[in-house]
Amino acid sequence: MSVRAAGFIIYRKVFGCVEYLFMQASYAGKHWTPPKGHVDAGEDDLQTAIRETQEEAGLENETHYIIDMNFRRELQYMVKDRPKTVMYWLAELRAGLDDPVRLSEEHVAHRWLPLQEAVALQGFQEMTRLLQECERYIQDKE
Numbered sequence: 001m002s003v004r005a006a007g008f009i010i011y012r013k014v015f016g017c018v019e020y021l022f023m024q025a026s027y028a029g030k031h032w033t034p035p036k037g038h039v040d041a042g043e044d045d046l047q048t049a050i051r052e053t054q055e056e057a058g059l060e061n062e063t064h065y066i067i068d069m070n071f072r073r074e075l076q077y078m079v080k081d082r083p084k085t086v087m088y089w090l091a092e093l094r095a096g097l098d099d100p101v102r103l104s105e106e107h108v109a110h111r112w113l114p115l116q117e118a119v120a121l122q123g124f125q126e127m128t129r130l131l132q133e134c135e136r137y138i139q140d141k142e
């Protein structure tokens, strides 16, 4: 059976430059991902994304970021021989907030990074494609 998770690709704009939020897991390979987590029973994907982002990054929907409901993408990869599906929405940090992220014990560090640095840091092929798509989408919106 497939594992299901959901989260947000959260970006902020600093002097016109787009920067994406990545957080480093405190366990195992200490990999970097956007805020996301497993979908609990009775939750829909969007509820999960909002809950996990609050739990993992201390960011509240509306107060700290605005969700773009027009940009939703599904990532798929294998974890320990099981398929995992992660639903991501794009979300923008509210202007003027700088860095309100407050990490839980699940993560040891976070960074706001422009596209190329985010791509290099996280290193996953499907996430790279998704970030490139986000970048084009954000540019087209402006």
Ligand SMILES: Nc1ncnc2c1ncn2[C@@H]1O[C@H](COP(=O)(O)OP(=O)(O)OP(=O)(O)OP(=O)(O)OC[C@H]2O[C@@H](n3cnc4c(N)ncnc43)[C@H](O)[C@@H]2O)[C@@H](O)[C@H]1O
Pocket: 005, 025, 027, 028, 029, 031, 033, 036, 037, 038, 075, 077, 078, 079, 084, 106, 124, 125, 126, 127
């Ligand atoms: N090894 C471990 N030791 C101790 N506690 C653990 C643990 N793994 C999970 N936990 C605990 O489980 C909970 C996780 O729950 P949640 O917080 O609810 O779920 P998650 O973000 O989806 O978890 P995870 O980190 O496992 O998933 P990811 O897909 O990023 O990562 C899963 C794998 O996929 C890889 N991966 C991540 N993104 C990928 C991508 N885009 N493409 C390919 N592989 C990717 C990662 O490198 C990683 O190997 C946490 O409380 C944590 O403490």
